[in-house]
Amino acid sequence: MATQADHSVSHGAVKAQGGRRRWSLSVRMLTAIVVALVFLIPVFWMLLTSVSADGDIFTFPPKLWPAWDWSNYARAWNASPWMKYFSNTVLIAGCVVALTLATSLLAGFAFAVMRFRGRGLMFLVVMSVMMVPQTVLLIPNFIIAQQLGWYDTYLIQIIPWGASVFGIFLLRQFFVTLPRELFEAAELDGASPLRMLFSVAAPLAAPSLVLVGLNSFMGSWNSFVWPYIMTKSDSVRPIEVGLQAFYGTEGTDWTGLCAAVTFTTLPIIVLFLFLQKYFVTGAYGTQGSVRG
Amino acid sequence: MSQHAFSRRNFMHAAAATSVMAAAAAALTACGGGSSAASTSSQSVPADSNEPATIVFMEAMSSGAQKEALAKMTADFMAKYPNIKVDLQEQPDYGTLQTKINAQAAAGTPPTIAQVYGNWADEFAKSEVIVPLDAYVAKSDDYKNFYDGIKADLKLSDGKTWMWPFNKSVVVQYYNSTMVPEAPKTWDDFAAAAKKASTNGVVALAIDPGSSSGPAGGTAMFEILAQANGDAVFADDGTPQFTKDGVVKALDYLVDLKKAGALVLGTKYPGQVALGGGTGAFDISSVASYPFNLKAVGGKFTMGVAGLPSGPKGTANQLAGTNIALFAKATDAEKAAAWKYMQFLTSPEQMAYWVSMTGYLPVSKTTLDVQTFKDYAAKNAFVLEATKQLDNAKSLPSKSWVNQASGSLAQALTDAVNGTSSSKDALSKAQDAATKAMKAAS
Numbered sequence: 001m002a003t004q005a006d007h008s009v010s011h012g013a014v015k016a017q018g019g020r021r022r023w024s025l026s027v028r029m030l031t032a033i034v035v036a037l038v039f040l041i042p043v044f045w046m047l048l049t050s051v052s053a054d055g056d057i058f059t060f061p062p063k064l065w066p067a068w069d070w071s072n073y074a075r076a077w078n079a080s081p082w083m084k085y086f087s088n089t090v091l092i093a094g095c096v097v098a099l100t101l102a103t104s105l106l107a108g109f110a111f112a113v114m115r116f117r118g119r120g121l122m123f124l125v126v127m128s129v130m131m132v133p134q135t136v137l138l139i140p141n142f143i144i145a146q147q148l149g150w151y152d153t154y155l156i157q158i159i160p161w162g163a164s165v166f167g168i169f170l171l172r173q174f175f176v177t178l179p180r181e182l183f184e185a186a187e188l189d190g191a192s193p194l195r196m197l198f199s200v201a202a203p204l205a206a207p208s209l210v211l212v213g214l215n216s217f218m219g220s221w222n223s224f225v226w227p228y229i230m231t232k233s234d235s236v237r238p239i240e241v242g243l244q245a246f247y248g249t250e251g252t253d254w255t256g257l258c259a260a261v262t263f264t265t266l267p268i269i270v271l272f273l274f275l276q277k278y279f280v281t282g283a284y285g286t287q288g289s290v291r292g
Numbered sequence: 293m294s295q296h297a298f299s300r301r302n303f304m305h306a307a308a309a310t311s312v313m314a315a316a317a318a319a320l321t322a323c324g325g326g327s328s329a330a331s332t333s334s335q336s337v338p339a340d341s342n343e344p345a346t347i348v349f350m351e352a353m354s355s356g357a358q359k360e361a362l363a364k365m366t367a368d369f370m371a372k373y374p375n376i377k378v379d380l381q382e383q384p385d386y387g388t389l390q391t392k393i394n395a396q397a398a399a400g401t402p403p404t405i406a407q408v409y410g411n412w413a414d415e416f417a418k419s420e421v422i423v424p425l426d427a428y429v430a431k432s433d434d435y436k437n438f439y440d441g442i443k444a445d446l447k448l449s450d451g452k453t454w455m456w457p458f459n460k461s462v463v464v465q466y467y468n469s470t471m472v473p474e475a476p477k478t479w480d481d482f483a484a485a486a487k488k489a490s491t492n493g494v495v496a497l498a499i500d501p502g503s504s505s506g507p508a509g510g511t512a513m514f515e516i517l518a519q520a521n522g523d524a525v526f527a528d529d530g531t532p533q534f535t536k537d538g539v540v541k542a543l544d545y546l547v548d549l550k551k552a553g554a555l556v557l558g559t560k561y562p563g564q565v566a567l568g569g570g571t572g573a574f575d576i577s578s579v580a581s582y583p584f585n586l587k588a589v590g591g592k593f594t595m596g597v598a599g600l601p602s603g604p605k606g607t608a609n610q611l612a613g614t615n616i617a618l619f620a621k622a623t624d625a626e627k628a629a630a631w632k633y634m635q636f637l638t639s640p641e642q643m644a645y646w647v648s649m650t651g652y653l654p655v656s657k658t659t660l661d662v663q664t665f666k667d668y669a670a671k672n673a674f675v676l677e678a679t680k681q682l683d684n685a686k687s688l689p690s691k692s693w694v695n696q697a698s699g700s701l702a703q704a705l706t707d708a709v710n711g712t713s714s715s716k717d718a719l720s721k722a723q724d725a726a727t728k729a730m731k732a733a734s
Contacts, residue, residue, distance in 0.1 A: 055590010058569030142395035229392055232381050244384035248355040250577070250651075251561055251584025 108171025410690025520603025
């Protein structure tokens with residue numbers, strides 16, 4: 001009897017636990033679907049608008065079956081030298097990412113691991129840069145760019161963005177969590193600071209580096225004001241500048257803009273899909289890599 | 293397009309422009325002294341020569357028909373004058389244009405000519421970055437044919453002519469003729485029509501007041517309403533007078549529309565969006581919005597266009613759009629070439645083409661005789677009515693603080709319409725802020 005009762009109690013408990021799990025899973029799935037919809041609807045709307053007729057884009061309720069006006073894409077494609085803009089953007093973003101990774105790694109390591117006079121103060125000075133609004137510096141920066149002969153070049157779009165306070169901060173915060181024994185052991189083996197950085201610290205920081213790289217890439221890809229002010233020629237301008245061709249002083253060519261945004265956003269979406277695992281790990285998983 | 297139009301655009305351009313103003317002013321003052329050439333050459337028009345010259349025109353006609361039209365007119369000019377090359381440097385909006393001109397002027401490399409608003413020109417003139425054009429206009433055959441409002445708009449408070457007209461417009465009413473069969477003639481009629489049309493999910497009027505850093509078209513409408521009540525929001529010398537009866541009444545008018553469900557505040561051309569989507573009955577905006585509004589409506593109904601209704605003190609309107617300024621750093625050959633180009637743009641034939649392409653208004657009376665304009669006006673009768681207003685429409689005073697002061701009005705409009713403050717209190721607060729801005733600028 002007792003065994004039967006135990007069994008039935010245990011069976012009931014398992015059943016209840018299974019029910020709770022299913023319920024919990026359903027709630028999580030539902031939440032995930034809602035959150036996904038929140039992010040996907042604007043993308044869907046953009047795609048819909050990109051093939052809509054002009055008169056349909058403001059109708060409410062919106063037309064879910066568009067006019068399939070593919071001429072919007074042709075018009076958008078002809079509005080700007082996209083291939084040139086695209087190659088410029090890839091070049092600029094690539095260089096900015098490489099420089100940012102290098103400077104973040106070096107500075108983050110120095111501030112976290114190396115001992116030198118004024119380290120804390122220097123770190124504070126670097127951090128304080130975050131508090132200065134970039135717009136205030138625009139005109140002085142423009143004058144400097146002119147004096148350096150960098151106006152309307154790739155250099156002005158790369159060099160000033162080759163160091164990121166966010167990147168330095170993130171890497172520094174990661175490196176301070178690493179056990180000092182790691183570096184002491186390396187030192188005993190005769191490793192120089194650079195060797196310690198590249199052979200010990202950097203491999204452990206891979207997820208953080210991916211996060212810094214992606215952040216830097218997206219910042220560079222989406223950069224608008226800086227290139228617009230610092231350049232004048234299509235030959236050196238990035239993709240975001242081209243999108244301005246659809247904004248007017250009295251209105252916006254929404255269908256053309258959405259078509260252009262679709263084909264200029266695709267590369268960054270594809271990149272994110274390939275790297276999303278690292279992105280998430282980099283953002284939330286730094287503790288795990290320390291334990292490893 | 294209004295002086296406020298830039299702030300209706302995406303993003304922080306307006307904020308950026310505002311943020312750099314202080315730095316720009318200082319930098320401009322610093323570079324202003326370098327215009328000894330300016331003070332001499334401004335007294336006379338450089339002799340015409342066939343010397344090759346390249347001029348840089350910094351402008352914001354960066355999209356659609358405006359870009360296409362300006363590019364064609366420039367190509368035609370270069371074909372006519374093969375020794376002159378015009379480099380069009382387009383900026384995406386007026387905020388960026390202002391920032392870029394400020395930056396280049398501060399760096400000592402301004403463009404040859406640029407689109408400017410009066411309040412920008414005021415700063416540039418004080419810093420001797422641009423040259424007065426009195427000697428130039430004295431030699432111009434076209435100048436005498438300009439509308440009186442246009443001529444007045446080219447001057448600054450010192451009485452000198454500092455600018456040459458380019459893309460000028462006034463505000464008109466666009467309406468859904470299915471919802472509103474006939475354009476209201478008075479603002480009282482307008483309110484009645486708006487309230488009547490606001491049923492079944494329709495909110496008759498949507499406006500964008502803008503923000504404290506960048507007032508937009510909704511604030512321009514409010515300023516026009518106040519003027520139609522007999523009280524301009526700024527005195528001629530730019531002194532804010534936001535607490536005058538006419539101004540308070542104008543804001544009460546908008547609050548009343550909101551309470552009746554006939555007004556909604558929005559951003560990014562909300563009137564155009566609502567009119568095009570069939571959820572709004574009116575759009576009060578620039579005459580140059582016509583091509584965009586037509587596109588938004590897309591033939592779903594007949595869009596009516598008419599002049600603004602009149603108020604107790606008659607019809608009021610705001611002259612909007614930019615002029616062109618000539619920069620002092622240019623060489624004599626560049627100045628001569630730029631002057632030729634500026635005159636070419638306002639020649640009746642070119643202006644007629646510009647109007648027919650963009651919806652902007654002709655700046656000279658002789659343009660009305662050109663067949664291209666006649667054909668355009670035959671299809672768009674409203675343009676004649678709007679053009680008549682060029683003799684009387686006034687732009688906001690050309691003072692550096694005016695944009696910031698209008699920003700205070702935008703904030704007052706938002707607060708009162710959203711019910712967080714009474715019209716009087718909101719305007720009193722705006723008056724204090726605007727007076728502070730004026731004192732700081734002075």
